């Protein structure tokens with residue numbers, strides 16, 4: 001399936017497993033890379049030394065390309081980047097920040113840089129900053145998200161119209177049909193998050209994985225826009241946020257409620273009541289926890305079958 005993205009990353013399929021805090025460590029990333037996709041280690045929930053260990057384990061588990069996702073809000077970002085460069089990581093996906101800050105520096109060390117955006121405006125800024133590709137993420141996606149609530153279905157063609165560099169679609173894609181749809185809209189590849197949370201290799205807690213496969217339409221909501229908008233599974237913690245909103249809280253009130261380590265508590269430690277559970281709308285279509293390789297193989301097979309089906313239209 002050669003195209004701009006498979007050539008850029010030297011991978012078999014234009015399918016990228018999203019970098020995800022508390023979910024995508026070396027086990028998931030190497031399983032996806034071994035199967036012909038691009039696996040990504042989510043550095044956002046790791047201490048620098050933990051990231052180093054994950055990169056080294058990933059290298060031992062696969063001889064295929066893989067990448068690291070770095071949310072730019074990370075407090076010790078210099079240390080993370082030093083490790084990434086020192087370990088000769090080939091690709092970095094940056095998110096939640098200004099793409100100008102790290103792109104040139106990473107590229108000067110031979111690293112390919114992809115920036116994640118949720119609007120046309122930031123896709124253009126990323127192109128100007130010289131990134132190798134852009135991930136455009138619609139508001140149905142799990143995790144931190146755009147304020148404008150632009151869906152993948154509208155965002156992808158609008159970004160495609162404006163940028164010339166390779167484009168990766170994210171948000172709401174968990175099947176081969178979804179992948180084909182995104183590519184018909186103008187994407188060169190897809191980035192898949194929520195579907196891989198419910199994989200055997202994801203480091204997320206089994207309670208969270210089970211909750212994901214039980215999820216139905218309407219079970220997630222974008223909230224905490226005043227801090228950093230995030231799509232969460234509804235639970236007691238989510239209800240507490242909603243209740244607080246009724247009293248017109250200040251930003252400080254919201255920060256206080258969020259407290260520390262909520263995401264770890266929910267997604268890594270499995271506290272489904274008090275924890276923060278980041279997941280996308282497409283969780284309503286995820287019904288089984290499976291090996292990552294199987295998820296990828298099924299998506300590619302469905303993509304090929306759907307391509308033939310639509311050829312009849």
Ligand SMILES: Cc1cc2nc3c(=O)[nH]c(=O)nc-3n(C[C@H](O)[C@H](O)[C@H](O)COP(=O)(O)O)c2cc1C
Nearest residue numbers: 018020021044095141142143171172192193194280
């Ligand atoms: C549990 C979880 C954690 C995430 N953590 C990150 C992260 O650390 N950095 C980032 O750029 N995006 C993060 N995301 C967003 C994903 O990288 C990806 O773009 C998104 O999941 C795609 O949408 P989907 O969930 O509908 O597949 C996360 C998503 C989930 C579900």
